[in-house]
Amino acid sequence: MKITGIEALHLRLPEVREIADGTQDCLLVCVHTDSGLTGLGEVVSCSYAARAVIAAPRSAPFRHGLAAIAVGMDALDAAAVFAALVAGTSWYGPGGVVHHAISGIDLALWDLRGKAAGLPVRRLLCRDAADAVPCYASALWPDRPECVEASAREFAAAGYRAVKYGWGPMGKDIELDVALVAAARAGLGPQLQLMVDAGRCWDVDQALRRAERFAAYGVAWLEEPLRPRDLQGYRILCDASPIPIAAGEALALLDEYEQLLATGHVHVVQPDLARAGGLTQAQQIAALARETGARCVPHAFGTGVLLAASAQWAAAGPAPLVEYTQAPSPLARRLARHRMAFSGGRLHLDDAPGWGVELDPEIVSRYRVS
Numbered sequence: 014m015k016i017t018g019i020e021a022l023h024l025r026l027p028e029v030r031e032i033a034d035g036t037q038d039c040l041l042v043c044v045h046t047d048s049g050l051t052g053l054g055e056v057v058s059c060s061y062a063a064r065a066v067i068a069a070p071r072s073a074p075f076r077h078g079l080a081a082i083a084v085g086m087d088a089l090d091a092a093a094v095f096a097a098l099v100a101g102t103s104w105y106g107p108g109g110v111v112h113h114a115i116s117g118i119d120l121a122l123w124d125l126r127g128k129a130a131g132l133p134v135r136r137l138l139c140r141d142a143a144d145a146v147p148c149y150a151s152a153l154w155p156d157r158p159e160c161v162e163a164s165a166r167e168f169a170a171a172g173y174r175a176v177k178y179g180w181g182p183m184g185k186d187i188e189l190d191v192a193l194v195a196a197a198r199a200g201l202g203p204q205l206q207l208m209v210d211a212g213r214c215w216d217v218d219q220a221l222r223r224a225e226r227f228a229a230y231g232v233a234w235l236e237e238p239l240r241p242r243d244l245q246g247y248r249i250l251c252d253a254s255p256i257p258i259a260a261g262e263a264l265a266l267l268d269e270y271e272q273l274l275a276t277g278h279v280h281v282v283q284p285d286l287a288r289a290g291g292l293t294q295a296q297q298i299a300a301l302a303r304e305t306g307a308r309c310v311p312h313a314f315g316t317g318v319l320l321a322a323s324a325q326w327a328a329a330g331p332a333p334l335v336e337y338t339q340a341p342s343p344l345a346r347r348l349a350r351h352r353m354a355f356s357g358g359r360l361h362l363d364d365a366p367g368w369g370v371e372l373d374p375e376i377v378s379r380y381r382v383s
Contacts, residue, residue: 014088014129018045019080019118021067023060023382024344033153033180033212036338036345039316040064041372042117046088050128053370054120055319057287058113060382066102066114075104079114089129091122095293112265112290119291120322120368127367134292134322134367138329145359146328148337149173149208151314154181158189158196165200168339174358176201177336179210179236187219191226198230210236213263217246221253228255234281237262244272251278262312265289270298274305285312287319292326299330314338317349321368324353324360335360348376 020043029037040060044052056063069078082101086094098115099107106112127134135142150173155161161178168176178197183190197207209232215223220238227235234257239246241263251258257280264270265288273279284298295311302309313323313336320337327333337360338345350371352363363369 014046014048014050014125016044016083016086016088016094017047019043019067019083019121020045021056021064021080021114022377023064024348024377024380025060025382026342026344026380034340034342035314036316036340036342039344039348040117041316041318042067042114042121044083044088044118044121044125046125048088048129050088050125052088052121052123052125052128053318053368053372054117054122054124054291055287055315055322056113056117057285057315057319058110062110063114063117066111067118075101077101079118083118088122088125091119091126091291091293094122095119095290108266108269113288116265116287116289116291116294119293120286120318123292123322124367124370131366133362133364133369134325135328135362136364138296138326142325142329143333143362144328145361146324146333146335147174147358148324148335148355148360149175149177149206150339151177151179151210151336152339154178154183154193156182158192161193161196162200165197169201169205172355172357173205175206175208175233175334177208177210177236180212183209184212184214187222187226190223194227194230194232203231206233207231208233208236208259211238213237213240215239217243217249220246220250224250224254224256224258232256234259236260236281236283242269247273248278251280257281259283259310262288267294267297270301274301274307279305279307282307282309283312284309285319286322286326287315292322295326308332310334310336312336314340316344317351318368318370318372321349321351321353321370324362325368328362343376344380348373
């Protein structure tokens with residue numbers, strides 16, 4: 014099965030606010046083959062830049078776009094395509110937006126592998142993969158503590174067993190931060206898990222003060238309290254924090270994850286399949302996590318394509334958990350057609366081949382960037 018074309022599909026809402034919601038603008042990847050099958054992937058990056066990285070025509074050596082490199086290769090050999098894309102972009106890569114774009118293509122190739130085999134991707138990874146994955150609701154902090162408590166009660170009533178709030182008003186005032194966490198715990202009750210995403214807004218001392226205050230509310234993990242590459246800061250914080258620390262969603266290259274996990278203290282590592290080399294490299298990151306004792310939980314605040322890929326990957330792992338974005342954007346809620354169903358705190362998967370996702374043509378037509 015040969016790759017005949019790679020399409021970068023850019024979708025964007027008419028109004029995009031400067032808030033931490035990447036589902037207002039997204040980039041999907043469609044890998045077409047001579048078999049008639051098409052694979053779907055997603056890129057989490059700057060969509061305009063990543064689209065150019067994929068679509069750029071041939072130029073001087075090592076300046077080709079990703080599509081120009083991959084066309085003609087075997088669509089079922091994701092590892093070979095991955096290696097060719099890395100080598101072919103060495104002059105203007107290897108990390109950043111280039112690696113993000115490679116991730117989307119890799120995900121599409123795994124979708125193709127599943128479709129060609131007639132199997133969901135999780136069965137390619139593990140014959141005994143789970144058919145249901147625990148998931149947590151992932152939402153931005155409401156502006157005021159009283160709104161947080163009402164929101165948390167709604168998630169609890171909907172059957173979620175774990176909820177993560179992040180970004181929004183958190184970060185500037187420690188008393189407000191504590192009030193937000195307290196309100197979330199009041200709304201969820203004592204039994205449900207609560208995770209807090211700080212949004213990379215503190216130094217070590219500020220993060221440790223928050224962790225000490227948040228501990229009284231049974232926070233399951235504090236996510237990205239520091240800048241992504243503050244390795245020394247993470248070493249200090251993880252040693253001293255009374256609650257587990259999660260990090261890694263902003264990283265892309267394997268050696269970045271090696272450095273983060275080499276601290277030996279990060280409790281939860283969070284590769285985003287649409288940034289961190291797709292499924293091909295995510296498997297290597299998961300192996301690193303096992304060696305260091307960290308839990309590997311995919312970051313997945315994107316469209317239903319990324320959700321499906323992350324759920325399939327998580328279902329094949331030893332301690333599955335997946336992020337389920339609650340963003341209201343139609344690109345998050347309506348773009349991807351799938352038969353995954355949420356109930357009882359779990360995302361139930363069917364046996365559709367590949368990721369089990371198709372795109373809604375009406376949503377594509379309405380929001381496509383020409």
